[in-house]
Amino acid sequence: MSTRSGSEDPLYNAIATTTVQIGRIGCGLLRLPLGLLPTQSRTHMERAIYELSRGFASLPGDFARIAEREIIRWVDEQPRYRRRDEPEQHLTVMITPEEAKAPLASPTREETPPSSPSNDEPIEEDIAELITDEVSASIADIERLIAEPPNVSITYIEYDPPGSDLEGEFVVITNASHQPVDLTGWTLIDEGEHHTYTFPQFTLASGAEVKLWTKAGTDDANNLYWGSRRPIWNNSGDSAILRDANGNLVSRYTYAAGA
Structure with a gap:
């Protein structure tokens, strides 16, 4: 269940604001004759007025939360608002006698990618490394002579x-x-x-x-x-x-x- 905050509902905010103002006015009126009472009695009375005003101010919010729960429950009980579960779908395959006689095609086998050369197989870089300095010098001499x-x-x-x-x-x-x-x-x-x-x-x-x-x-x-x-x-x-x-x-x- 979600509870709406005052910032989401303008009507709720207006009711809350009005209630708080009324509570403040009532609290002020009730405190006027308290000046005639002794200090200890006046303190107890101010505390009672505070709790009464706080309870009065919280009435709109409590009422709204109770009303919201009842409205949601009422909507769920109405057939036309209730979410209908979608029926399960079943796939039916019909096989004719002719199709049953035909051999099933074997799944296509994925071509195996060519394996990378193992460490034992010579590659161009390895062959180049096998050329000794003497052979390289001889090749350089031949190129120079040409x-x-x-x-x-x-x-x-x-x-x-x-x-x-x-x-x-x-x-x-x-x-x-x-x-x-x-x-x-x-x-x-x-x-x-x-x-x-x-x-x-x-x-x-x-x-x-x-x-x-x-x-x-x-x-x-x-x-x-x-x-x-x-x-x-x-x-x-x-x-x-x-x-x-x-x-x-x-x-x-x-x-x-x-x-």
């Missing part, structure tokens, strides 16, 4: 030096590339392939040159030594052929006497 072929060539041959040919002969090999070039396993041969020199483990820096001497000596960053006991390059004319470690022709240098 982008810029090594520009290594024979640029000069001292075939007829002053004094002893054996002591003064040399071939100049230059790297004009922007990257160092590994000459390990490369070969330098003369015309007719009578003499062959195989480069040891050696890297020619970018923009650098190395002299390959015919005589014997100790190799360093700028000088390599063939170790031959006699001259190699003919004074009348000859050719020098430079090949890489795979046998591919890299450079050919040909000279003639007096040129």
Whole structure:
């Protein structure tokens, strides 16, 4: 049961306000002759008047709450205001003999989503992590070689030096590339392939040159030594052929006497 407050019903508020004002007036009128009574008697009378006035003022609210309960009970007892329960609904399915003979369709099975790869199955990230630094460096070297072929060539041959040919002969090999070039396993041969020199483990820096001497000596960053006991390059004319470690022709240098 809900109880209406004074702020929700204007009529209720008006009755309450009027009742309070009447109670205040009555209380004032009753207190006029109290001044003639002794102090103790006057106190008891004022208390009685207060309780009487309070009871009188509360009559409208009590009456309204009692009336509201009776009105609600009366409405519930009236058939036309009572809430009718809705009848239950039943679903009736009729199956004909033809339908009964037809096989029941099996429920559609949901497609199983593809399983995610297990930890044992390699994925692209795992494969990439398996590549070692050496393999990565090799791939980088291949890409660099494709982008810029090594520009290594024979640029000069001292075939007829002053004094002893054996002591003064040399071939100049230059790297004009922007990257160092590994000459390990490369070969330098003369015309007719009578003499062959195989480069040891050696890297020619970018923009650098190395002299390959015919005589014997100790190799360093700028000088390599063939170790031959006699001259190699003919004074009348000859050719020098430079090949890489795979046998591919890299450079050919040909000279003639007096040129």
